[in-house]
Amino acid sequence: MHRLKLFIPGPTEVAQEVLEAMARPPIGHRTPEAKELILTVSGQVREMLRTRQTVLLSTSSATGLMEAAIRNLVRRKVLCTSCGAFGKRWYEIALANGKEAELVHFPEGKPVDPEVIDRKLAQGGFEAVTFVHNETSTGVISPLEAMAEVVRHHPDVLLLVDAVTSMGAVPIAFDELGLDVCLASVQKALALPPGFAICVVSDRALERAAKVDARGYYFDFLEMARRAAEGQTPITPSLPHLFGLRVQLQRILTEGMEARYQRHLRMARLVQDWARQRLALFAEESSLSPTVTAVDTMGRFPPRELIQYARQHGFLVASGYGPLKDRTFRIAHMGELQEADLKELLQCLESFLSSRS
Amino acid sequence: MHRLKLFIPGPTEVAQEVLEAMARPPIGHRTPEAKELILTVSGQVREMLRTRQTVLLSTSSATGLMEAAIRNLVRRKVLCTSCGAFGKRWYEIALANGKEAELVHFPEGKPVDPEVIDRKLAQGGFEAVTFVHNETSTGVISPLEAMAEVVRHHPDVLLLVDAVTSMGAVPIAFDELGLDVCLASVQKALALPPGFAICVVSDRALERAAKVDARGYYFDFLEMARRAAEGQTPITPSLPHLFGLRVQLQRILTEGMEARYQRHLRMARLVQDWARQRLALFAEESSLSPTVTAVDTMGRFPPRELIQYARQHGFLVASGYGPLKDRTFRIAHMGELQEADLKELLQCLESFLSSRS
Numbered sequence: 001m002h003r004l005k006l007f008i009p010g011p012t013e014v015a016q017e018v019l020e021a022m023a024r025p026p027i028g029h030r031t032p033e034a035k036e037l038i039l040t041v042s043g044q045v046r047e048m049l050r051t052r053q054t055v056l057l058s059t060s061s062a063t064g065l066m067e068a069a070i071r072n073l074v075r076r077k078v079l080c081t082s083c084g085a086f087g088k089r090w091y092e093i094a095l096a097n098g099k100e101a102e103l104v105h106f107p108e109g110k111p112v113d114p115e116v117i118d119r120k121l122a123q124g125g126f127e128a129v130t131f132v133h134n135e136t137s138t139g140v141i142s143p144l145e146a147m148a149e150v151v152r153h154h155p156d157v158l159l160l161v162d163a164v165t166s167m168g169a170v171p172i173a174f175d176e177l178g179l180d181v182c183l184a185s186v187q188k189a190l191a192l193p194p195g196f197a198i199c200v201v202s203d204r205a206l207e208r209a210a211k212v213d214a215r216g217y218y219f220d221f222l223e224m225a226r227r228a229a230e231g232q233t234p235i236t237p238s239l240p241h242l243f244g245l246r247v248q249l250q251r252i253l254t255e256g257m258e259a260r261y262q263r264h265l266r267m268a269r270l271v272q273d274w275a276r277q278r279l280a281l282f283a284e285e286s287s288l289s290p291t292v293t294a295v296d297t298m299g300r301f302p303p304r305e306l307i308q309y310a311r312q313h314g315f316l317v318a319s320g321y322g323p324l325k326d327r328t329f330r331i332a333h334m335g336e337l338q339e340a341d342l343k344e345l346l347q348c349l350e351s352f353l354s355s356r357s
Numbered sequence: 358m359h360r361l362k363l364f365i366p367g368p369t370e371v372a373q374e375v376l377e378a379m380a381r382p383p384i385g386h387r388t389p390e391a392k393e394l395i396l397t398v399s400g401q402v403r404e405m406l407r408t409r410q411t412v413l414l415s416t417s418s419a420t421g422l423m424e425a426a427i428r429n430l431v432r433r434k435v436l437c438t439s440c441g442a443f444g445k446r447w448y449e450i451a452l453a454n455g456k457e458a459e460l461v462h463f464p465e466g467k468p469v470d471p472e473v474i475d476r477k478l479a480q481g482g483f484e485a486v487t488f489v490h491n492e493t494s495t496g497v498i499s500p501l502e503a504m505a506e507v508v509r510h511h512p513d514v515l516l517l518v519d520a521v522t523s524m525g526a527v528p529i530a531f532d533e534l535g536l537d538v539c540l541a542s543v544q545k546a547l548a549l550p551p552g553f554a555i556c557v558v559s560d561r562a563l564e565r566a567a568k569v570d571a572r573g574y575y576f577d578f579l580e581m582a583r584r585a586a587e588g589q590t591p592i593t594p595s596l597p598h599l600f601g602l603r604v605q606l607q608r609i610l611t612e613g614m615e616a617r618y619q620r621h622l623r624m625a626r627l628v629q630d631w632a633r634q635r636l637a638l639f640a641e642e643s644s645l646s647p648t649v650t651a652v653d654t655m656g657r658f659p660p661r662e663l664i665q666y667a668r669q670h671g672f673l674v675a676s677g678y679g680p681l682k683d684r685t686f687r688i689a690h691m692g693e694l695q696e697a698d699l700k701e702l703l704q705c706l707e708s709f710l711s712s713r714s
Binding site for chain 2: 003004006008010011012013014019020022023024025026027028029031059060061063064066067071092093096097098185187193194195196213214215216217218219220234235236237238239240241316
């Protein structure tokens, strides 16, 4: 069977050059060559996220780093903001680790409202606030800059940002915004195969970690940061992903961050225009995600029929997430995809709609 | 520069066929194809370890699964056995997770003595005991069968086995021995690039996990087991490693487990004979590891000079571990290596010794 082209919110398409880099034979992970590899990749991440702070490279998915952020930076209580499934995941993680957590949930399709969070934080007692930059389950982007500004007014509160489906596709200026953790898996807009995650951690977050007990072992930020400064990782890292990252981050920086952001906006607009014209957008207009669009079928057909049709024509699009499964389907437009790819997909979806009218 | 051939205790050499499998473009991780991949790999692991119990596939190193075993299976107190650095790691992990732990440490070069552990367990209060099958830091294999028998006499105690450098090279009959956890990274005797780990978990371990609070999220055994039964993983797995594992485990089963064990013994004997003749073995004779040999230089030269010489000739051998750095060097003989590879290496080390006499 011919491979399906991926229009799902991860894994996404990967450049052949990157796949080939991942097939390099392993090297000793304590050699000078490995050190250079780790330092190069860390430097590339720093450039992409406009930061001078610490880059941690994690052999895990981003979910592992979300848990790491909670265990390392929250002693007692965290405020979790949410406008969909991935916002709630932070909350579940906090509870699964024996922390107190409060969830502020905004209706699906709407973004997180920083003003509401500001009032909540003013009540005191929170050591950190979690924030999903781009909520993949509903196709909503929440206002990172406004959120960062709000959190800056609460000096003891750390801001932990899930940038899983925005990193590399949407501008994030880590130092300028004063973020504390910004994490992502590599199989989304960064366009590598899954199995690895990266994050930036601020100095003040590392100072906080030093005061937290039972941080655990595998995801101990202090140990990871100590080794990162030496161009090492505490445990043997996924060398294939590091080989791939070095090539892919260079490709990203060569494309240019600004050009990359614009390409994602153009791809998003293409899909949004089509959805608006033929069906409807699930997310509210002012918060449409640049990387994934949730299309509301308006009850005109079961989304699985469209997904099945697309699959028969070589395209993999995503079902709606959880409770939205029977009402929406999702098209991701990120990473390696180009406008031409989206046009090809939309043409296919167009024939599906015609076949039903 | 020409790539160094790896004679270190991981990462080890990888077959070209496996590297190529890892370079396959990603697929959707919730597709029927991904499900078949996960079920196939799990079945292969079951066959290799002679078990019908649950296989968990983890996007992490084995250290992550060690932490998982502690968090999922120990409420209060664990007994950690050790005869080297990796035995101690279990102990450090237990403490880093806020558990009580007692460490029984045997002198470097000697194995864990099950009779001593038997007496210790008889004192009561331990929910689990940790055991490193093959201690890479000293080149010692400890008696798994005897240890399993001892632990069976203490019905409430779970046996957690680090088989990081023995799995795939030394016989392990999980069900017959009544093990509870048996884990490994893939970059050792299984001969894949690093970045993934596997383990088998017994039913009674899963029953225990159900009674343990704050198991965490990323490494929650119950959720991993629940999804494993469906041919899924809770989070997006490292697809490159799964593609590679399917090919490599088939290669391992095709070679035949018994043939594979014999090959490892022959390679080990080759290195041991040479070391005995020219220098000395660090481990005691009755516990020599089939996968890695620590050679005692007897103070005749700084080990780093031999390592440097080997590197100049294209071979990467390992330094002694931690405090043994100035006294030993280590040769790994596992995974894809063949006797001919070892002969080639030993010839090089022979010229080093000649050049110094």
